[in-house]
Amino acid sequence: MNKPFILCIVDDDDIYRFTITRTIEVGKLAQKILIFRDGEEALRFMIENVGNATELPDVIFLDINMPVLDGFAFMEEYVKLKPRVGKKITIYMVSSSIDPIDLRRAKAIEEISDYIVKPIRAEMLSLIIEKLE
Amino acid sequence: MVSFRIYLFLFVMVSSLALNQLLIYHGTSKRDEVISIVNVAGRQRMLSEGMLRIAFQARADSVIIPGRLKSDLFAYIQQFRNADSTIVNSKEANDDTREQLLAMKAWAGRLTASAYEIFNSDNRSELMKSTDSLIQIQPKFLQSMEAVVKAFEQSGNQKLKQRETNNTVASVISFLLTLIAFFYAVIPVLKSLEKQNVELITKNEQIKSNLEQILDLRESIAKNWERYKVFIEQAPGAMAMFDKDMRYLVASKKWCSDYGLTSSDIVGVSHYDIFPEITEERKQIHRECLLGAVSHSDGAPFERADGSIQWLAWEVRPWTGSDGEIGGLLIYTADITEFVNLRSEQEKLARIFAKVSEIARIGAWKMNLPKGTMYWSDVTRQILEVNDAYIPDIHSVINHIKEGENRDRFLLAMERALVIGNAFDLELEVVTEKNKAVWTRIVGEPEILDGKCVRLLGIIQDIQHKKRQELKISKLLSELTAILNSATEIAIMSTNMDGVITQFSLGAEKLLGYKAEELVGWKTPLFLLDPEIVEKRTAEFRQRIGQNVDGFEILAFQAKQAQAYTQEWNCVKKNGSRLSVLLSITSLRDESGSMTGFLCVATDLTEIIRLKEQALENNKALESLTTKLTHQNLQLASFAHITSHNLRSPVSNLNSLLSFLKSSTNETDREMLMQKFEIVINHLTGTLETLVDALKIRESTHHTTEPLMFHEMLRKTEDILVAQLKESGAIVNSDFTHAPFLEYNREYLESIFLNMLTNAIKYRSPARRLELMIRSRRLQTGKVELIFSDNGSGIDLNRNGKKIFGLNKTFHKNKDAKGVGLFMTKTQIESMGGSISADSEVDVGTTFLIKF
Numbered sequence: 001m002n003k004p005f006i007l008c009i010v011d012d013d014d015i016y017r018f019t020i021t022r023t024i025e026v027g028k029l030a031q032k033i034l035i036f037r038d039g040e041e042a043l044r045f046m047i048e049n050v051g052n053a054t055e056l057p058d059v060i061f062l063d064i065n066m067p068v069l070d071g072f073a074f075m076e077e078y079v080k081l082k083p084r085v086g087k088k089i090t091i092y093m094v095s096s097s098i099d100p101i102d103l104r105r106a107k108a109i110e111e112i113s114d115y116i117v118k119p120i121r122a123e124m125l126s127l128i129i130e131k132l133e
Numbered sequence: 134m135v136s137f138r139i140y141l142f143l144f145v146m147v148s149s150l151a152l153n154q155l156l157i158y159h160g161t162s163k164r165d166e167v168i169s170i171v172n173v174a175g176r177q178r179m180l181s182e183g184m185l186r187i188a189f190q191a192r193a194d195s196v197i198i199p200g201r202l203k204s205d206l207f208a209y210i211q212q213f214r215n216a217d218s219t220i221v222n223s224k225e226a227n228d229d230t231r232e233q234l235l236a237m238k239a240w241a242g243r244l245t246a247s248a249y250e251i252f253n254s255d256n257r258s259e260l261m262k263s264t265d266s267l268i269q270i271q272p273k274f275l276q277s278m279e280a281v282v283k284a285f286e287q288s289g290n291q292k293l294k295q296r297e298t299n300n301t302v303a304s305v306i307s308f309l310l311t312l313i314a315f316f317y318a319v320i321p322v323l324k325s326l327e328k329q330n331v332e333l334i335t336k337n338e339q340i341k342s343n344l345e346q347i348l349d350l351r352e353s354i355a356k357n358w359e360r361y362k363v364f365i366e367q368a369p370g371a372m373a374m375f376d377k378d379m380r381y382l383v384a385s386k387k388w389c390s391d392y393g394l395t396s397s398d399i400v401g402v403s404h405y406d407i408f409p410e411i412t413e414e415r416k417q418i419h420r421e422c423l424l425g426a427v428s429h430s431d432g433a434p435f436e437r438a439d440g441s442i443q444w445l446a447w448e449v450r451p452w453t454g455s456d457g458e459i460g461g462l463l464i465y466t467a468d469i470t471e472f473v474n475l476r477s478e479q480e481k482l483a484r485i486f487a488k489v490s491e492i493a494r495i496g497a498w499k500m501n502l503p504k505g506t507m508y509w510s511d512v513t514r515q516i517l518e519v520n521d522a523y524i525p526d527i528h529s530v531i532n533h534i535k536e537g538e539n540r541d542r543f544l545l546a547m548e549r550a551l552v553i554g555n556a557f558d559l560e561l562e563v564v565t566e567k568n569k570a571v572w573t574r575i576v577g578e579p580e581i582l583d584g585k586c587v588r589l590l591g592i593i594q595d596i597q598h599k600k601r602q603e604l605k606i607s608k609l610l611s612e613l614t615a616i617l618n619s620a621t622e623i624a625i626m627s628t629n630m631d632g633v634i635t636q637f638s639l640g641a642e643k644l645l646g647y648k649a650e651e652l653v654g655w656k657t658p659l660f661l662l663d664p665e666i667v668e669k670r671t672a673e674f675r676q677r678i679g680q681n682v683d684g685f686e687i688l689a690f691q692a693k694q695a696q697a698y699t700q701e702w703n704c705v706k707k708n709g710s711r712l713s714v715l716l717s718i719t720s721l722r723d724e725s726g727s728m729t730g731f732l733c734v735a736t737d738l739t740e741i742i743r744l745k746e747q748a749l750e751n752n753k754a755l756e757s758l759t760t761k762l763t764h765q766n767l768q769l770a771s772f773a774h775i776t777s778h779n780l781r782s783p784v785s786n787l788n789s790l791l792s793f794l795k796s797s798t799n800e801t802d803r804e805m806l807m808q809k810f811e812i813v814i815n816h817l818t819g820t821l822e823t824l825v826d827a828l829k830i831r832e833s834t835h836h837t838t839e840p841l842m843f844h845e846m847l848r849k850t851e852d853i854l855v856a857q858l859k860e861s862g863a864i865v866n867s868d869f870t871h872a873p874f875l876e877y878n879r880e881y882l883e884s885i886f887l888n889m890l891t892n893a894i895k896y897r898s899p900a901r902r903l904e905l906m907i908r909s910r911r912l913q914t915g916k917v918e919l920i921f922s923d924n925g926s927g928i929d930l931n932r933n934g935k936k937i938f939g940l941n942k943t944f945h946k947n948k949d950a951k952g953v954g955l956f957m958t959k960t961q962i963e964s965m966g967g968s969i970s971a972d973s974e975v976d977v978g979t980t981f982l983i984k985f
Contacts, residue, residue: 013782015790015813016785016789018809019789019790019793020789022789023789026796065936067933067936070933095778097778099778118781119789122792
């Protein structure tokens with residue numbers, strides 16, 4: 001690991017946030033974890049740190065169903081922001097929804113690398129991060 | 134006689150004249166006498182004056198009267214005495230004057246006496262005494278003389294007056310007598326004079342009239358001559374009048390124009406001079422005519438210069454003058470070429486006519502009634518198959534007509550013709566001589582003379598062929614009619630070019646309720662169509678083709694262009710009810726291809742329409758069912774989605790927590806994990822319960838409903854939420870006037886109200902006081918709507934539109950024990966067949982529209 005790996009979780013389920021954080025910490029998968037409860041908070045952070053590569057996350061695990069700004073809404077805004085973002089960020093859409101419509105919709109967005117169905121197992125998570133590193 | 138009267142008159146005149154003269158003379162003489170007396174009286178007076186003078190002189194002079202005076206006096210006395218006697222002895226003395234005369238005589242006597250005394254006086258005293266007495270007497274004498282004169286005058290005047298009167302009367306009488314006599318004498322003379330006068334006048338008149346007559350005659354002779362001239366000049370034919378030397382007297386205009394002459398030029402000129410080409414032969418004829426012969430030709434051909442034949446008719450005859458002598462010739466020529474040509478044409482036509490009659494098989498016949506004879510032309514004989522030798526009569530005619538109805542008809546017609554004078558035209562079957570039955574047309578026209586029918590003229594035509602065709606056609610027609618009428622459910626009608634109905638089938642009668650005779654020849658099919666539709670289609674049509682067509686033309690136009698014009702129409706039956714038909718119009722054409730009319734076929738679409746409508750209804754029902762099913766499906770799908778999603782989350786959380794719990798080392802950590810477990814399990818339980826409830830609602834097929842008052846619902850809800858309302862200071866307004874109640878499930882409606890109000894309070898704007906307005910309204914369809922609008926913080930529908938009615942997974946955010954969220958509300962509403970939707974603007978407010 002060259003630089004500190006920053007992982008970002010955007011999810012409104014606090015239990016989930018707890019479990020995923022713990023999983024990451026236990027697995028020592030990332031140096032820093034950014035946690036946002038909804039798309040709006042995440043987006044605000046992104047805007048504030050758009051040029052700051054050290055602050056920006058390397059990977060984002062984005063939930064779909066969130067209040068204020070949901071996953072897709074966030075993506076819409078992120079796409080506009082992306083040119084200015086000074087770092088390559090891999091975004092995974094995460095959801096417990098197995099609705100094929102959501103899946104298709106996520107696949108349609110370029111910036112999303114993949115669609116993951118909850119729960120994410122620790123092994124998968126480490127695999128993904130390893131790949132990214 | 135005359136003479137006597139005249140003599141009488143003369144006598145009367147003379148005698149009256151004489152009488153008058155006499156009277157006048159008498160009068161005059163009498164007058165003279167008076168005058169003489171007056172004169173005398175005057176002289177007497179003068180004498181007396183003289184005497185007086187003398188007396189005075191004597192008195193004045195001397196003693197005695199001078200000698201001179203004496204002699205004068207003496208003279209005076211003598212004269213006086215003479216005169217006096219004259220007067221006294223006057224014839225005029227009468228009763229009137231006698232007195233005065235006497236008185237005067239007395240005074241005269243005294244005067245003379247005193248005068249004598251004077252004369253005789255010797256001395257003065259005697260003189261004085263005598264002159265005194267004279268002076269005294271003399272005025273008295275004058276007075277008396279005066280009186281006498283007056284008396285004489287008076288008497289004279291009286292007498293004069295009388296005489297004058299007498300004279301006048303006598304004059305008048307004599308005048309009258311004379312007049313009478315005159316008239317008496319004159320009247321016969323006058324009468325005779327008058328008679329003579331009258332005679333004279335009459336004779337004069339006669340002479341005058343004779344004179345006039347003579348003049349008239351002369352004039353008329355002149356006029357006649359003019360007229361003859363004009364007559365000849367203007368005669369329609371070519372005519373010329375010549376004198377004995379064949380010089381033109383007058384020629385008709387036609388003559389001039391025919392021969393190219395001018396009438397003014399030829400008068401007086403010899404005919405031979407103008408036409409030197411006249412042959413000697415002709416001149417001979419003229420000479421003969423001048424002697425009294427007449428030359429005449431009805432027509433002779435002459436070859437013209439161009440080779441065509443000219444036919445001329447002429448007449449040359451002499452004319453005699455008033456003296457009875459032949460005055461010259463009248464020549465008349467006529468170009469009868471045209472007439473001849475016409476005649477030959479006529480002959481030709483007659484030949485053709487005969488030929489035609491033969492070919493057309495029309496024969497003529499003539500019946501002479503008084504004689505009872507009959508004439509049949511050749512063709513008539515042919516038709517009746519008799520030979521030329523056959524002599525027809527009335528009976529033969531009747532016998533040839535087929536016995537039965539035909540003969541009866543003929544006899545009736547004959548009777549009518551003979552008695553009333555009506556012509557007849559019948560189609561009768563006759564039996565020829567050879568016993569063949571032939572259909573003929575027999576026409577007869579009576580000729581009436583003096584009110585009686587004397588002749589019957591007519592024709593007989595062989596119409597066997599025609600009749601046969603007729604029968605064929607009639608048979609075909611009846612077949613056609615049968616076919617037409619067999620179609621009892623289809624309306625078939627034919628029209629002429631103008632669209633007027635000519636045929637109306639039984640099927641049409643049945644379908645539309647009209648009888649054929651009500652429409653045939655009178656109405657067009659348009660009459661049967663619904664006028665509204667006609668109007669609409671007319672307008673559309675006009676627009677489409679850009680022409681202003683009207684009436685039947687709308688239907689005809691299309692039919693003329695295309696094969697058939699088929700369209701749905703609404704008809705109006707006779708009873709006024711409407712009928713939907715499919716109307717098909719085609720044009721009818723004859724062999725040459727020209728249009729003769731139109732054929733309209735209409736089929737009843739009622740059944741079809743009914744079926745169609747039914748199909749539509751079924752379709753609709755199916756669609757709504759499909760919609761419902763789809764909707765339900767979607768709901769199920771979302772339900773499934775919701776279910777899986779909302780269950781998976783907590784379950785996966787549980788799994789994660791479990792794995793943490795397994796690997797957990799210390800107690801505090803495990804405690805914390807346990808708490809998290811609890812949270813998640815509660816969440817899960819809640820979700821499961823909600824889902825089960827939702828399922829229950831969905832599955833329940835029977836929702837109990839009752840009439841519920843909105844305002845009551847609101848009141849109840851306000852009671853439940855009284856604390857929240859007070860805390861928030863919210864104002865709740867409502868207007869349920871348009872739809873005060875609703876037949877609905879009580880629980881659900883309570884739930885709806887509760888949810889709406891709870892949400893409004895929850896999502897109110899911090900910037901202002903919450904104002905919530907609840908309205909109800911009834912739609913035209915009868916359905917009720919409920920509208921909840923607030924001025925809260927609003928929802929960004931773009932982002933969260935779908936979510937608001939979704940199952941809220943963040944139940945861990947202090948789930949309101951009092952409400953179940955919009956998800957349940959939506960489920961409840963939809964299970965009752967309604968819908969809910971939201972409209973909102975961020976920071977303005979939100980409106981929920983619930984359709985029950």
